[in-house]
Amino acid sequence: MAVAETIDIVDPEIQARNAARKQKLMSAVVPLATAAGLVALWQLGVKGFGVPTYIAPAPSDVAATFVEKFPLLMQNFWPTFIESVAGFAVGNLAAILIAVAFVHSRNVERAFFPIAVFVNTIPILAIAPILVLIFGPGMTAKVVIAALICFFPTLVNMVRGLQSVSPQTLELARILSASKTEVFWKMRLPSSLPFLFSALKISATTSVIGAIVGEWVGADLGLGALIIDATFNFNSPLLYATVLMSSGLSVLMFTLVSLAERRIVRW
Amino acid sequence: MGMMESKATLTGQPIDALPAEIPAAALKAATVRFGTYTAIEELDLQIEAGAFYTILGPSGCGKSTMLRLVSDLIPAAGGDVSIFGKTTEQARLAREFAFVFQDAALLPWRSALKNVELPLEIGRKRNVEIPVGPRSPRELLELVGLKGRENALPHELSGGMRQRVAIARALLCQPKLLLMDEPFGALDEMTRDRLNLQLLDIWRETGTTILFVTHSISEAVFLGQKVIMLRANPGRLREIVDIDLPEPRQMKLRDTPEFNRYCGYLRELLETC
Numbered sequence: 001m002a003v004a005e006t007i008d009i010v011d012p013e014i015q016a017r018n019a020a021r022k023q024k025l026m027s028a029v030v031p032l033a034t035a036a037g038l039v040a041l042w043q044l045g046v047k048g049f050g051v052p053t054y055i056a057p058a059p060s061d062v063a064a065t066f067v068e069k070f071p072l073l074m075q076n077f078w079p080t081f082i083e084s085v086a087g088f089a090v091g092n093l094a095a096i097l098i099a100v101a102f103v104h105s106r107n108v109e110r111a112f113f114p115i116a117v118f119v120n121t122i123p124i125l126a127i128a129p130i131l132v133l134i135f136g137p138g139m140t141a142k143v144v145i146a147a148l149i150c151f152f153p154t155l156v157n158m159v160r161g162l163q164s165v166s167p168q169t170l171e172l173a174r175i176l177s178a179s180k181t182e183v184f185w186k187m188r189l190p191s192s193l194p195f196l197f198s199a200l201k202i203s204a205t206t207s208v209i210g211a212i213v214g215e216w217v218g219a220d221l222g223l224g225a226l227i228i229d230a231t232f233n234f235n236s237p238l239l240y241a242t243v244l245m246s247s248g249l250s251v252l253m254f255t256l257v258s259l260a261e262r263r264i265v266r267w
Numbered sequence: 268m269g270m271m272e273s274k275a276t277l278t279g280q281p282i283d284a285l286p287a288e289i290p291a292a293a294l295k296a297a298t299v300r301f302g303t304y305t306a307i308e309e310l311d312l313q314i315e316a317g318a319f320y321t322i323l324g325p326s327g328c329g330k331s332t333m334l335r336l337v338s339d340l341i342p343a344a345g346g347d348v349s350i351f352g353k354t355t356e357q358a359r360l361a362r363e364f365a366f367v368f369q370d371a372a373l374l375p376w377r378s379a380l381k382n383v384e385l386p387l388e389i390g391r392k393r394n395v396e397i398p399v400g401p402r403s404p405r406e407l408l409e410l411v412g413l414k415g416r417e418n419a420l421p422h423e424l425s426g427g428m429r430q431r432v433a434i435a436r437a438l439l440c441q442p443k444l445l446l447m448d449e450p451f452g453a454l455d456e457m458t459r460d461r462l463n464l465q466l467l468d469i470w471r472e473t474g475t476t477i478l479f480v481t482h483s484i485s486e487a488v489f490l491g492q493k494v495i496m497l498r499a500n501p502g503r504l505r506e507i508v509d510i511d512l513p514e515p516r517q518m519k520l521r522d523t524p525e526f527n528r529y530c531g532y533l534r535e536l537l538e539t540c
Contacts, residue, residue, distance in 0.1 A: 168372040171340055175366045176389040177359055186388065190376045267375040267420050 057237040065237035066244065073245050079222040081249060083139055083211035087146020088203055088253070095151045099158035103188070120152040124213055132217045142214030149210035150203035157199035161192025197261040204253040212246060289352050291316040291444050291476035292337050296346035299332055306332045308501035309346065314478060319470055321491030322480045323533060325540050329502025330480040334446045337478070338366050351443060362398050364444040365437035369452055371429040373421040380404055380417040383436045400441030407435035412465065427458040438473065447479045460518065463490055467516055488529045489516060496533065498540040505540055508533065
């Protein structure tokens, strides 16, 4: 009887909330525990088999280097960060404007879409040296490479987004005698935003790749340059720490875009 | 007609009551073609101002096409269409009619209130004179029974509520003609019944003319003072049936033999279209 009574007292709402909280906790704990387990396995493997540090450093070595060389890492972080952000801004802005032109005029699309596809098919590793030759070893070439890598996914998604307005919405615009400008600002542009953000999430990470590839080709500062430097000096712990830093930058960019999306696209 | 009644609008200009002889919409030998396909052929129709018309017909008879012709969404291949004596384009520019679509066609990023306000924003920067009815967007939402849901986004509302927002938006510019293309077609029967009664209230209160396309015979009889029956291939007028049932229409009317006699008659007519 006592058991039955205690069950009766439990509020189903609280129970549901507890279950939800538990679910939420588990969804965070499971991936974290898996990652920690893999890192531990890596540590044990490297130390247990006596793998030389220059071939594969243990996580503890990487962590030690990360702390020790943190000023150096940060010094190289900022140029890559600036190049990624600038490339992200330039590439996406260009893609958005060209998408608007495409939707506005079919002839513009016919003229330039094949060229856009062609540019997209050139491997970024092949075009990077060309751009460094043109723009020199400074930041400009890296920004251009990062912009180029962002450009195509955003162009394709933005065109689709601007065309995603439902036929009935366009009929409504006509009934209200809306001008082309009004249809664009009040209907086409807002309905393209979910598509745009899908593309921005892709370019948030690829812009970092573009900047790093640009730095490989020719730079003395930046995470890409540090990766090359560490590799040639067999400084594997520093190499790993730099890779960690690079992916940290990508995650940061992705998170910022995701946060912006959650604030803006609320439907 | 020197002593015509006039009432003031919000913009301060009096609108004169229209002489009874000007029809809300007049179609004279109106023809619509899509390529080689003739959707409507030589349709003659006079829509009396202030009345509630429902439009029935087999699928492919051009019911929706007719509404789109009247609302200047598609051009006539031949014949003539006028709204309150004006061309459809003039009437559209003056916002004399409004359209309620099958799908509510709300902008998903705008709240219910912002969706109702949309007609005020279109043309404002171009200094277009926008006719405004006596009711504010907020009052219109209240009229359709959505008080308290002003800030809800469309995806937070049910299908019936979304359609009511669309009706409130359509009423904002105080249209003299309201075109409705199966507005309740996607809703469950109980919601549909409730919205039918609400729509009749709105019609009586605003005095607007309504052209209401439907698939449902009982909905057509329940709502309409007149049922326009079209025939298919190509779309032509079959018959206009006067529905002589007691006003105001109430739910229990549907159980009366008179109501069912009209339904039976229209069903028979539909089978021979």
